[in-house]
Amino acid sequence: MTNTYPFLMIPGPTPLPDAVREVMSRPAVGHRSPEFKQIMKRVFPNLQRIFQTKHPVILYTASATGAIEAALSNTLNAGETLLVLSCGVFSSRWADMAKSLGINVQELKVEQGQVNTVEVLETALNADTEKTIKAVIFVHSETSTGALNDVQGLTNAIRRHGALSIVDTVTGLTASPFKMDEWGIDLAISGSQKGFMMQPGLSFLAVGERALARHQNEVKYPAFYFNFTRNLKAQAEDTTAYTPATHLIMALDVSLQMMLDEGIDAMNARHLLLRNMVRAGVRALGLNTLVEDDVNASPAVTAVLPPTGIEAPAIRKVLKDRFGITVADGQASLKGKIFRIGHLGFVGERDVYMVLACLEQALLELGYSVELGAGVKAAQAVAVSKTALTV
C-alpha cells in the first residue's frame, strides 16, 4: 500500500468523523447508570427525528440484518404471506430470511439495476382479493446495484391494499428523503455503519402503530431478544432491555448531533449532489452506470461498469494499491463485473474529486484511453451549477 491514509468509498462501513471515532477510547460506562440514561434520553428522540416519526425507534445491538429479522418475526406468523419486492442482493436476502422463519413468500423480481414499480406492485396487490398478503417488504436504496425505489409511491399502494409496509432503508436513510409518518410507513430499518457515519454494530427499527398492533394482537411467537414489547418497555424508561454496545451508543449520540446540525434536507441535498457528480464524472470517462436513469439512482452508491477489455477487479486493485482508496466489488452474480463507488455518510465533494482523479489515472495505467481530468471536470461542472438539486 502507498503511504497515504486508507480511505473507504464503499457503501458501508463509511468513513468515521474524528468525533465519532474518539468515543471508542472513553472509559467503561455502566449501561444502567444515570449518566448513560442521559445519553439515551437524547439518542431516542434524535433517532425519531432522523426517521421523521413520532413512533418509537427500537435500537438493537445487532447489524441491520438483525433488525430486519426483528421486523419480520414480530409482525408475521409462520404460514402467513409476505410479498417481497426484489431488485438485488438485499431484497432477495429478505425472501430467504422470511422462508427460514416459515413465512410464505411471494416474490416480484426485476433485473439487477432496475427498480420495483408501483404498477407491478399494484397488479399483484389487486389480485390478492382474499387479503392473504399481510406485509410487503422492499429496499429503499438497493446497495448491490445502486437502484433507488420510490418509497412513497410503493407505500401508498401497500396502504391501499391494507398490508404492512416494511422498508429496508439501510443505505437510503440520510441520503434520500424518508418521511416515515407522512408517507405512512409501518416499519423502517437502518444501520449504524451507513449514513449514520458510525462503526458497524447498531441497527434501528422504527415501529408504526399498525405494526405494533399486529405484534400485540396477532403474532403468536415473536422473537425473544428482538421482541418489540420487551424492547419498547425498556426504551420507555430510557434504557435497553439487555446490555447494549455502550460505546457505539455514545458514538451514535455524537453522530446524531452532527446529522441534526447539518439538517436532514441539507444532508439529502449533499448526497444528491455527490451522486450527480459521480455519475457525471464516470460518464465523462466513457463508462456506464448500472442504473441508467438518474431518477432511479441511489444517492448513496453508484455501480459502474468497467470499459470493454478492462476487468473491474483490476481497477479496484490499482485504486487500493496505488492510492489507498477502496471501492466495493459487485455482489453475487455481479461480483467482479462492476465496481461500486460509495458516497454515503461522512463524504464530501473533495472525496468525489479524489476518487475520480485516481480512477482516471488507474484506467490510463490499465491501457484505457482517457483524457486526464475529464471526469473531475464534469463533476466540478455539476458542483458549481448545483444541477444536483433539480433531480
Ligand SMILES: Cc1ncc(COP(=O)(O)O)c(C=O)c1O
Ligand atoms: C440495503 C441493505 N440492507 C441490508 C443490509 C445488511 O446490513 P448489515 O450488514 O448491517 O446486517 C445492507 C448492508 O450493506 C444493505 O446495504
